[in-house]
Amino acid sequence: MAPSLDLPSNLPLTEATFFILLSLSPGPKHGYAIMKDVQALSEDRVVLSTGTLYGALKRLLEQGWVKRANDPESNGTARERKAYALTNEGRRVLKAETARLQKLVKAAQLRAVEERT
């Protein structure tokens, strides 16, 4: 059984952490693929440096939100690369953060509608 996780105290996530978790949600990725994906997901707004990326990955590994995994793009001949994957806990955190953001957006949209009427 996964250890209990105090979700509210872990939220909100920083933008970089949110995008890293989001990038890993479809499946494992190696560092460079995460960087590229985060850039694409944020429409070029969040461009991670390697320092920021691996600093965040280290913390996520220690928190147990991310684990090491086999690189899906490794073909056996290329230099060995390490990939990262979401853990169940990481997925729960990502879901909770997404729900929190959705609530914020819903509240903002509701207020916008009220102002129009």
Add this chain to the structure above:
Amino acid sequence: MSSAARFVTRLYALLLRLYPRRFREEFTGEMQATFAAAAAEAAGRGRLSLVTVCLRELWDWPLVVIRAHLHERRKRDMDAQTSSPTTNPPVGNERLSWLETLAGLWPFLLFGPVSVLLAYPYPMPDWRYVLSRRILIACVSLFPLGLGIGWFKRWPRWSYTYLGLALLVLSGFVVNAIFRIVFEVGPEWPFWPQAMIAIGVFALTMGVLLLAARAWRPLLSLYLGVRRDWTQLSFGLFLGAGILFGLIDHEEDPVLTVFVFLPSLIVLLGAFAYLRSATKAQRILAMLTSLALAIGVRAAGGKFFYGGYGAVLGVIIFIPALLELLPPADPSRAKPPVSITS
């Protein structure tokens, strides 16, 4: 990969050296590979793109490195609290890296052989005097940085060079003040009474520093570090020997001879041996042997008074190292360890 991308990747590898050791061991290879991939792709788009990638890394780098060190520090504190003493590696016997050795050694080089060589041939022309002063000031200004890094990294062995200099300077000021204010006399006092007062003041200063370190939480790691290996404090004070043999009486020794240069080189080698030695006994032996040899060479060159200074310095240096020879405390009567974060 283009030559420009290869070049910046090499520079990037140098920047990685400033991350904490555990972080480096875990991520250096990956970070380098990721940066190399980013640099190669950027270089394919043009120089401007490559420059942008480099600037982004440089912009983030200081903050990320500081964060990584703070994170490691917190983690070490937590590990220290949770691990049992029996599972800890033997303290004080860790091997220093070459970079750490250099960090602890360069003050010996500066105040020793470099200082001696800069002073010759004598008299110095103005430009050389100004240049040597500037080099000295620039290097001495790095001492607070060494102390700061030493404190931040919980006083590794190399950092005691910087602490020793601070302690020697502090003791020097106190001794000078005692002579000028309390006794209202200058340096015309006989040598040995002066020396006894200097030793007493030094021991007092050292005691006050350690008591302050024990009582004041930001310095507690210094107290614990000295308690687990007293020779480290001796090594800090050993820098005094480096300074002693770098100070030359030019009027009497206007020509650079082996009797002038060799002692400072011997002290430098002694410091090197200390930093690279694995056991406390080897470290004490490295300092004792080199100090005795240096005094011997100076005395052979006709400077017998160095024997007196050397003896005083020897006592000062080996007061803390001798504490290492005390029998270990009875574990059953030992107090529980002091918690850093309590």
